[in-house]
Each structure stands twice: as structure tokens, then as C-alpha cells.
Amino acid sequence: MSNSPPPLPSAAVTDLADFPGRLSPMLVKELRQGLRTNLFTIAFILLQAFMILCILIGAADPGSSEATGFFWFFVVVSLLVIQPLRGFNALSSEYTLNTMDLIQMTELNSWRITLGKWTALNAQSLLLAIGILPYLVMRYFLGGVNFVSDLGTLGLMLIGSLLASAVIIGCSAFKNYVLRVILLVGCFFGYIFLTAILFDFGTPSSSKITLTILFSIYGIFFFLSFGASRIGPMSENHATRKRLVAILFAAISLAFYSWNDEDAFLFSALILGLSVLDAITEPPPIPEAVLRPFAGNPIKRLFAHFFSPGWHTGIWYTGLVFLLWSGAVLLLQELNLTGYGLGEGCLIVLCCGAMITFPLIIIHLFLKKVTNTQMHFGSYAFIQAAVALLTMLIFAVASSASGISEILYMVGLLPSVTLLGLNDGDIDANWYFILAMAAILVISLLIPLFRAFPLYKEMKEAYREIRKS
Amino acid sequence: MSEENSTQEDTAPEEIVEKENLPPTLPKRETVPSSPAIESGVVPAIEVNNLSRWFEGVHAVRGISFSIAPGKVVGFVGANGAGKTTTMRIIATLDYPNRGVVKVGGVDVVQYPGQVRKKIGWMPDHYGTYKHMTVLEYLDFFARALGYSGEERLERVEEIMEFTDLTTLSNRLINKLSKGMGQRLCLGRALLHDPDVLILDEPAAGLDPKARVELKHLIRILAEEGKTVFISSHILSELGEMCDELLFINQGRMIHHGSAESLKRGAEEKTMVNVKVAGDPKALEEWAEMAPNVKWKDSTKAGGRIEIDSLDPEEIALVLKRMIKADIAVTEFHQEERNLEDAFIEILGEIEESGGSIVS
Numbered sequence: 036m037s038n039s040p041p042p043l044p045s046a047a048v049t050d051l052a053d054f055p056g057r058l059s060p061m062l063v064k065e066l067r068q069g070l071r072t073n074l075f076t077i078a079f080i081l082l083q084a085f086m087i088l089c090i091l092i093g094a095a096d097p098g099s100s101e102a103t104g105f106f107w108f109f110v111v112v113s114l115l116v117i118q119p120l121r122g123f124n125a126l127s128s129e130y131t132l133n134t135m136d137l138i139q140m141t142e143l144n145s146w147r148i149t150l151g152k153w154t155a156l157n158a159q160s161l162l163l164a165i166g167i168l169p170y171l172v173m174r175y176f177l178g179g180v181n182f183v184s185d186l187g188t189l190g191l192m193l194i195g196s197l198l199a200s201a202v203i204i205g206c207s208a209f210k211n212y213v214l215r216v217i218l219l220v221g222c223f224f225g226y227i228f229l230t231a232i233l234f235d236f237g238t239p240s241s242s243k244i245t246l247t248i249l250f251s252i253y254g255i256f257f258f259l260s261f262g263a264s265r266i267g268p269m270s271e272n273h274a275t276r277k278r279l280v281a282i283l284f285a286a287i288s289l290a291f292y293s294w295n296d297e298d299a300f301l302f303s304a305l306i307l308g309l310s311v312l313d314a315i316t317e318p319p320p321i322p323e324a325v326l327r328p329f330a331g332n333p334i335k336r337l338f339a340h341f342f343s344p345g346w347h348t349g350i351w352y353t354g355l356v357f358l359l360w361s362g363a364v365l366l367l368q369e370l371n372l373t374g375y376g377l378g379e380g381c382l383i384v385l386c387c388g389a390m391i392t393f394p395l396i397i398i399h400l401f402l403k404k405v406t407n408t409q410m411h412f413g414s415y416a417f418i419q420a421a422v423a424l425l426t427m428l429i430f431a432v433a434s435s436a437s438g439i440s441e442i443l444y445m446v447g448l449l450p451s452v453t454l455l456g457l458n459d460g461d462i463d464a465n466w467y468f469i470l471a472m473a474a475i476l477v478i479s480l481l482i483p484l485f486r487a488f489p490l491y492k493e494m495k496e497a498y499r500e501i502r503k504s
Numbered sequence: 505m506s507e508e509n510s511t512q513e514d515t516a517p518e519e520i521v522e523k524e525n526l527p528p529t530l531p532k533r534e535t536v537p538s539s540p541a542i543e544s545g546v547v548p549a550i551e552v553n554n555l556s557r558w559f560e561g562v563h564a565v566r567g568i569s570f571s572i573a574p575g576k577v578v579g580f581v582g583a584n585g586a587g588k589t590t591t592m593r594i595i596a597t598l599d600y601p602n603r604g605v606v607k608v609g610g611v612d613v614v615q616y617p618g619q620v621r622k623k624i625g626w627m628p629d630h631y632g633t634y635k636h637m638t639v640l641e642y643l644d645f646f647a648r649a650l651g652y653s654g655e656e657r658l659e660r661v662e663e664i665m666e667f668t669d670l671t672t673l674s675n676r677l678i679n680k681l682s683k684g685m686g687q688r689l690c691l692g693r694a695l696l697h698d699p700d701v702l703i704l705d706e707p708a709a710g711l712d713p714k715a716r717v718e719l720k721h722l723i724r725i726l727a728e729e730g731k732t733v734f735i736s737s738h739i740l741s742e743l744g745e746m747c748d749e750l751l752f753i754n755q756g757r758m759i760h761h762g763s764a765e766s767l768k769r770g771a772e773e774k775t776m777v778n779v780k781v782a783g784d785p786k787a788l789e790e791w792a793e794m795a796p797n798v799k800w801k802d803s804t805k806a807g808g809r810i811e812i813d814s815l816d817p818e819e820i821a822l823v824l825k826r827m828i829k830a831d832i833a834v835t836e837f838h839q840e841e842r843n844l845e846d847a848f849i850e851i852l853g854e855i856e857e858s859g860g861s862i863v864s
Contacts, residue, residue, distance in 0.1 A: 063648065
């Protein structure tokens with residue numbers, strides 16, 4: 036055996052020492068590519084130029100509101116618009132470049148792929164934010180600003196950038212450009228709506244800030260997991276973790292009732308709502324590859340019926356979380372913590388459930404072919420977008436006509452119309468609406484449940500095969 | 505031991521000369537040893553049993569079955585849409601079967617995709633590249649993604665660049681590479697984790713002749729190292745030179761599985777010989793009509809084509825001896841081979857006539 040040392044790598048190969056070996060391969064790849072793109076370079080240079088401009092304006096007129104407005108406008112555009120939007124094609128580009136298959140043949144799973152892309156994008160946002168810091172200091176020396184408050188605002192924007200980039204990267208899993216745009220528009224309006232309700236354009240309480248941070252953490256996790264599960268091979272299981280984490284975060288949110296915060300109800304609904312709409316539109320996996328860990332005993336198999344991947348288990352999961360959540364909300368109602376009456380509470384709970392499951396009736400009756408494909412979610416999103424437009428149209432017509440209540444009684448079978456009508460006081464929480472919403476909810480779960488029978492049979496077969504092997 | 509695994513000692517002298525001009529052989533990755541089952545030759549490298557795959561009412565693959573022994577180079581032939589890529593993607597764990605079982609090195613691709621991926625190197629027909637990445641960074645990314653770290657990663661990247669002759673291009677952006685260089689890079693990527701089985705989907709498509717020769721060269725070296733290579737191509741003559749066996753697929757059904765030689769010979773036990781003579785070719789025709797086991801087919805410029813009712817080389821030599829004994833001045837006696845394209849078309853014709861599949 037030779038004692039000579041192994042040959043050293045050539046000069047060319049030592050060029051690879053730019054990133055340490057322990058960093059995620061995806062992060063290294065994305066940073067190498069991202070830092071070379073023109074968009075990052077242009078954004079960085081433009082931001083620096085605008086910062087200098089703002090400082091010059093500020094120097095000419097210290098404490099001017101225009102200079103402050105311009106300064107934060109450019110920071111917001113860079114960190115909350117340009118940087119997150121760079122992730123618009125993050126996952127779908129791997130398909131267009133024909134590289135997704137190659138990556139999936141390695142040891143990287145789809146979660147690591149998605150997380151790597153998100154981390155790389157935010158590492159670049161951090162670079163931009165660090166580039167802004169000297170100008171914050173200069174503004175302080177020019178006078179008229181609170182440095183600590185500015186620093187806090189920059190930090191909050193970075194957190195916002197984390198969430199926005201997670202949303203955009205998660206949605207980039209879909210190859211369909213229109214679908215991605217619809218999702219982003221939906222998320223944007225959802226964000227505006229949520230901000231308006233939560234903060235009521237005033238100073239938020241500490242429990243609201245805590246809930247917002249909690250929801251942001253869940254939002255980042257959800258959208259990254261959502262993207263990962265949509266690009267991942269059908270042998271990967273992301274559903275179990277996604278669904279359990281949603282229940283955990285919803286439970287923590289509901290715990291905020293003890294601080295008498297009514298918005299905890301809304302947060303928990305949002306967390307479970309996101310999780311449910313993902314669960315009921317997931318394509319069914321390859322049963323044998325995914326069900327192996329659950330095949331052991333009857334309890335695990337029962338657990339898999341709610342938490343294994345696929346829309347067929349998503350239906351059971353929806354039923355379960357709806358029962359748990361409505362039970363918790365109605366219990367808290369009894370304790371008089373929510374501030375709603377019993378009938379009103381019941382109707383809100385039913386409307387929330389029916390609003391999410393309502394498109395399933397159309398999909399499982401008229402678009403059966405899409406249910407086993409990625410277009411399941413696409414169809415769901417298109418139906419929800421159409422329903423949102425219809426709801427706005429109905430309210431626009433109803434508000435301009437006299438006798439709004441009569442109109443809403445006629446078209447109030449759309450859960451979104453009922454919910455908004457109830458919120459605006461145009462609809463009373465009576466038995467007509469309660470029964471209608473309960474019927475929609477039950478029917479929209481029963482139809483897919485009936486259609487899922489062959490998939491339950493496949494699950495049974497898979498358990499048999501696994502036990503045999 | 506198969507021919508591909510033979511050592512230099514039992515190789516013909518002309519092959520040794522050729523081998524000396526080849527690029528360096530690819531060192532094995534020590535951390536992931538080859539499957540003992542594959543090396544012992546007990547378990548087939550690829551085993552496909554009654555595989556079916558359909559999409560939205562379209563049957564891409566219809567119950568095909570075949571098995572590939574370790575160390576073989578097998579060509580996969582079929583028209584566009586015949587089901588080649590679908591079959592290869594299922595073997596590579598990138599798609600799943602609606603029916604049937606597929607195993608690589610004895611491991612089920614559906615049940616244990618992660619284990620199968622460690623055994624195979626996959627090269628798709630459209631290789632993926634990144635716009636803002638150099639050759640070196642591309643290989644480094646995949647080496648990291650395959651679990652290499654530290655010095656081992658750098659060494660492996662260097663070995664692959666040497667093997668694929670890309671060392672001088674290490675800092676070139678990938679989108680500046682020619683198609684041939686890109687294919688070599690893609691092959692290098694597929695070899696990073698030293699897989700036992702290579703699945704190459706149309707690797708020679710769109711390559712110029714020089715790049716094709718280079719690629720063929722690399723595949724030959726890999727075959728000599730004992731790797732199982734499953735390769736699809738439209739260029740049948742090239743597959744014939746490279747492959748031990750050929751699989752023909754048509755409309756999702758297997759229509760032939762056998763060696764290139766058996767395909768060239770055809771199903772009938774006959775040999776076609778082209779004979780040239782000095783002087784009047786009429787004498788050859790008269791002799792052929794009288795001779796046993798010989799049939800005159802047609803005349804050529806200085807002779808004619810005869811059909812011998814045998815494939816046995818001794819029988820064929822005997823016909824030549826008899827010809828010379830009969831004072832026919834033979835200047836050329838050349839055994840004709842069907843080319844693979846003709847054979848493929850002929851098989852397709854037979855399929856159409858019989859309305860079923862023929863697997864030899």
C-alpha cells in the first residue's frame with residue numbers, strides 16, 4: 036500500500052471553495068445563480084442610487100416628510116415587491132429548464148429544494164437590507180428621525196419579505212402562469228383584508244402582534260410545504276406534517292381567547308382553512324410507497340385515513356378539523372368569550388366551512404377528470420376566483436337596489452354572500468341560512484367521499500401488499 | 505464473465521491498441537459499493553414485468569416485459585410515441601406504472617424509489633442546464649446534492665471532468681457549450697455517484713458526427729467497466745455497433761428482444777451472398793441453379809446474388825469450395841447483412857400482418 040498523500044485537486048476545482056460544503060446544495064446553487072443575475076445587480080445599484088437621492092433631499096430639508104416617504108417607498112418596493120417577485124418562476128423554472136427530474140434523482144427531496152430557493156432569495160434580500168443600513172445611520176445624523184424605530188420598521192419589512200417570498204415561491208410550483216397570477220392576486224387581497232380587520236388602521240395590541248407573527252410563521256411553513264408537495268414525486272409524503280402542524284398552530288391561536296382576543300377565532304380559521312383547501316385538492320399518491328409507515332397496526336391505519344396524502348384523505352381531515360374547530364369555537368362561545376350569539380356563531384362556522392368545500396360539488400360532479408391531477412387545485416382556485424367576483428357583483432347590484440335583504444335571500448345560498456351579508460347586517464342568523472349552509476357543507480363533503488371509494492379500496496389493497504412483502 | 509468485463513490479457517491486439525487511445529477510466533466511488541447481487545450476476549440489472557402505463561385514456565405502454573442482465577449494453581428502439589421515454593422514466597423512478605412491476609438490481613422502483621435512485625444514472629433526452637452556471641458549478645451542485653462533501657466532492661468533480669474531457673471548459677457558462685459538450689456534461693452528471701445502471705434517453709439526438717463518435721466512445725468505456733447501459737436512439741446502425749441486445753417497441757408493445765446479429769440475420773435460416781466473378785457471370789447463374797441448397801436470386805454487374813439455405817459458416821464455406829471446384833473464377837464472395845433499419849421495418853410489417861407482437 037502506498038503511503039503517498041492523495042493528489043491535490045486541480046486549480047479549477049479549488050474555485051469551488053466559494054461556499055462551505057455544509058451549506059444546502061440548493062442554497063449554494065441559487066446564490067451562485069442569483070447573485071449573477073442582472074435583476075439583482077440592477078435592483079442593488081438602483082436602490083443605492085435612490086438612497087443617495089433621498090439623503091440629498093433630506094440634507095437640503097432635514098426632517099422633510101417627502102424625503103422620508105421616498106426613502107421608505109424604495110425600501111418597500113425593493114424588499115416587499117421586487118425581491119419576492121423574483122421567486123415567481125422559482126419552482127416552475129426547474130420544469131421549463133428540464134432540471135426538476137435531474138434534481139429529484141439526487142438526495143434532495145422537494146422540501147429541501149423549496150426551502151433552498153426561499154433561503155437563497157431571502158439571503159439576497161438581507162444583502163439589500165444591509166446595503167440600506169448606512170443610509171439609516173445617515174438619516175439619523177441629518178436629524179428628524181428615530182433610528183431605533185427605523186431599524187424596527189426595516190426588520191418588520193424583512194419579516195414581510197420572508198412571508199411574501201414564501202407565498203410566491205409556493206405558488207410558483209404551478210406551471211400555469213394564469214393560475215399563479217390568480218393565486219398571488221388572491222393572496223394580496225387576503226393580506227389587505229386581514230390587515231384591515233386586524234389592525235383596524237390603528238395601533239395593534241401585543242396579542243395581535245403575537246398572533247400576526249404566529250400566523251406569519253405558519254404562512255411561511257404552509258406555502259413552502261405547499262410548493263414542495265406540488266413539485267414532489269408521488270412517493271413523498273408532506274401531508275402528514277402539513278396537517279398536524281396546521282392543527283397545532285390553530286390550537287395555539289385559539290388559546291389566545293384567554294387574552295379575550297376575538298381575532299384568535301379568525302386566525303385559527305385562516306390556518307385551518309389554508310390547510311383544508313390544500314388537503315382537499317391534493318393528487319392521490321402512490322399508495323404503497325406512502326402508506327408503508329402506516330401499515331403497522333389499526334391505529335396507524337386509522338391515522339392514515341386522516342393524515343396521509345391525497346384529497347381522499349383530505350375529505351376526512353376536513354371533517355375532523357371542522358368538528359374540532361367548531362366544537363372549540365362553540366365551547367368558547369358558551370364561555371362567552373367570542374362576543375357572538377349562538378345562532379350567529381353557528382352560521383359563521385358553517386359559512387366558513389361551506390365556503391372552502393363548496394367548489395368540490397362542481398369539481399366532483401362536472402370536472403371528475405381533474406381530481407387525480409395537479410389541475411385539481413387549479414380548478415378549485417378558478418372556481419373560488421369566479422365565486423369571489425360573483426360575490427362582489429351581487430353586493431354591488433344589491434347595494435344599488437332597494438330591498439337588499441330580499442336579493443340576498445335569493446342568492447344567499449353562496450356561502451361567501453351569506454357570510455358577507457351577515458357581517459354587514461343585511462342577513463339575520465336564522466334557520467333558513469343555518470340549514471342551507473349545513474346542507475351545502477354536508478353535500479360538498481359527501482359527493483367527494485362517495486367518489487373516493489376506489490381510492491379507499493386501493494389503500495386497503497396497498498396495506499395487504501405491504502403486509503405480504 | 506461477460507465480454508464487456510474481460511481483461512486486457514484476453515483482448516484482441518487491435519482492441520488493445522484502440523484502448524490505449526481512450527480517455528482514463530472512471531474511478532469507482534468507494535463509499536457506495538456496487539450491489540453484490542449485480543456483480544454476482546444473480547439479479548437482473550433491470551427487470552420489467554407486465555408494465556402498463558396510461559394517461560387520460562392513452563395507452564403509452566401495454567404490458568411489456570423484459571429483463572437485462574448486469575453489464576449488458578441494451579438498445580431501446582421505437583418510433584416517436586412508441587413508449588420508450590415512458591418506460592425509461594418509470595425505470596428511473598420519475599413516473600409510476602399503472603400496472604406491473606419494475607425492479608432495478610432487484611429493488612422495486614415504486615416501493616423503494618430512494619434506493620433505486622442510488623443505483624441508476626439518468627440522462628434525459630432534453631438535458632437540463634442553468635443559464636448562469638459554469639460547468640464546474642453545475643457538477644459541484646449535483647455532487648453536493650448527491651451527498652458528497654469536502655475533498656471527496658472536489659476529487660469526484662475533477663474525475664468526472666477528466667473523464668468527459670471538460671477540464672479545459674470548467675469555467676465556461678453552460679449556455680455557451682455546444683450540444684456535444686452539453687451531452688458530455690450531462691453524462692458526467694449521471695455518472696457522479698458511480699451508478700451500476702445507466703439509462704440514456706436519446707443521448708445522440710442532435711449531435712454532430714464528431715460528438716457522436718465521442719459519446720459512443722464514452723459509452724463503450726462504461727460498458728467495459730461493467731456498467732449496465734440501457735440506451736434509446738433513433739440511429740439504429742449506431743445502436744447495432746454498441747449494443748449486446750436490442751429491444752424494439754411499437755405502440756407500447758414489445759416486438760423484438762434479441763441481439764443485433766440475430767436481427768440482422770432475420771428469422772429465416774438463410775444467408776444471402778454477393779458473388780463477383782472474372783469473365784462471364786452466366787456460368788455462375790447456371791451453376792447456382794444446379795447446386796444443392798443454393799438459390800439464384802439476381803444478377804449484378806460482374807456476378808450475382810445467391811441464397812444459401814443455411815446460417816452455418818462451414819456450409820457457406822463449402823458452397824465457395826464447390827464453386828471454385830466448378831471452375832468459376834470467383835473474385836469476391838461477400839456475405840450480405842440486412843441493416844437494422846430494414847430489419848426493424850420488416851418486423852413492423854410482420855406485426856401488421858399477424859396483428860400481434862413477436863418477441864424473439
